[in-house]
Amino acid sequence: MGSVWVSATLALLWLLWRGPAGALELNLSDQAMLEKAQGDKVTLPCQFTVSSTDIGQLSIDWVLSGSADNDRTILMFSEGKVYEQDEALKNRAYFTSPDPTSGDASMEIANLKSSDSGTYQCTVRKAPSMQMKKIILNVLVKPTDTKCHIHGAQEIGSDIKLMCASKEGTPPLTYTWEKITGTQRLPATATADLSSGVLTMKNASQEYSGTYRCSVQNRVGTDECFLMLNVVPPSNTAGAIAGAVIGTLLGLVLLSVLIFCCCRKQKEKKYEKEVPHEIREDVAPPKSRTSTVHSYIGSNRSSLGSMSPSNMEGYSKTLYNKVPAEELERPPSHAPAKVAAPNLSRMGAVPVMIPAQSKDGSIV
Incomplete structure (x- = not known):
């Protein structure tokens, strides 16, 4: 009797140690690490089997564990419906089987990106059992x-x-x-x-x-x-260098000449602006002899009107005696031109009556 009790106790302990996942099984023989190229697609396998003892509701979760230790739920299957949770993988991750209850909870990801790299965990629950599986995915970029x-x-x-x-x-x-x-x-x-x-x-x-x-x-x-x-014979680098040097020197000389001419022209313009033009009168013009005689005679005209015939003779002699000798000795070619009587009136001359005189100068 005691041996039977011990056997029952050991069997119970074995069942308790195995836990509630003893009836539900996952296929762990699949590859646990995958490498795919960016832009390709990959299938993460997760097949399972259940027994008659698993009578609870079936639920499946796919979770991505990144390097930042932030678990992101990608897909969920619960109560016969599929739920997409992660925005980064939305419309790119889906169950490969249209009915995951058939025993295939595998997930496919299309158009892979380098950010999709990480550890994916598939968890299958059917009370009282639960099992999980991890797959490492590396998304590589092609050259x-x-x-x-x-x-x-x-x-x-x-x-x-x-x-x-x-x-x-x-x-x-x-x-x-x-x-x-x-x-x-x-x-x-x-x-x-x-x-x-x-x-x-x-x-x-x-x-x-x-x-x-x-x-x-x-x-x-x-x-x-x-x-x-295309390997060719070496070029004449010495001639090319000499030509370049000569051309540079000629260009510098031409540039220097242009700068010199521009500076000189600029200085000339500046000098013309600063120095005013002056008209110098070195020698005074000679005085007109005609104007001297006219001014001398004109200055004494006014006195002729007040003279009487009695003193005219003396005045005439005095008048002609006061005319400068240089005016009397001037050649006939330099004598002033005669002015008509009408012109003299317009010029403002005053008519004077001179008494007639004889050849010897006496008044007739």
Whole structure:
């Protein structure tokens, strides 16, 4: 009797240790870590089985645990309905089975983004049982927008580097160079850095010319670029430098001449503005003899009207005696022109009656 009681007790303890999840089972053989490329889609598996002892309502939860320890509920199935919870994955995450109660709670995510990386947990509840499963998803970015270019002079004897780099791509990235024309072999002096994408070639020759291809890849994709290398004889750099120097000197000389001319012209304009024009009269003009005689005679006209014939003779002699000798001795060609009587009246002259005289000067 005692042995039966011990056996019953052990069986009860085993059931209690197994817990309520003993009847509901999840398939844990699926891969627990997945890697996918950005833009692809992925299916996170979560299959389960229930027993007749699980009589409660079935509910399913998909939760994303990010690096910030913020749990985000992606999908929920409860009471026969599906609920989308996370805005970032809305319309991109959904159950793969139209009826999750059939035993398939797997979730598919389309158009993957790098932000979708994280740990996803599938939880299935059917009272009194509950089971959960975790899957780690890494969303990687393929190498894209790969560019090639040449560093160094494409001349015989020069050292040339072929550069290759992808704008995007989740590391680690691996670069590979190959020549696809001519001998289709890389030069003997070529050394490639697989991690940086640099192909170095020493002492280049014309045999190095051709088309080269760079391929870059990571765990989820590949990309490539092409370039054309044309190695030519070195140019006459000494002549080019001498020509450049001479041209520069000539340009400086011409510029100096222009500056000098402009400054000189500016100074001349400034001088013309500051110094006024002066008209100097070095020698006074000679006095007119005619005007002297006229002024002398005109000054004595007024006295003629008051003279009587008795004293006219004496006055006439005195008048003519006072005329300057230089006026009397002037040649006839310089004698003043005669003015008509009407013109004299208009000029303001006063008519004077002079008595007639004989040849010897006596009054008749």
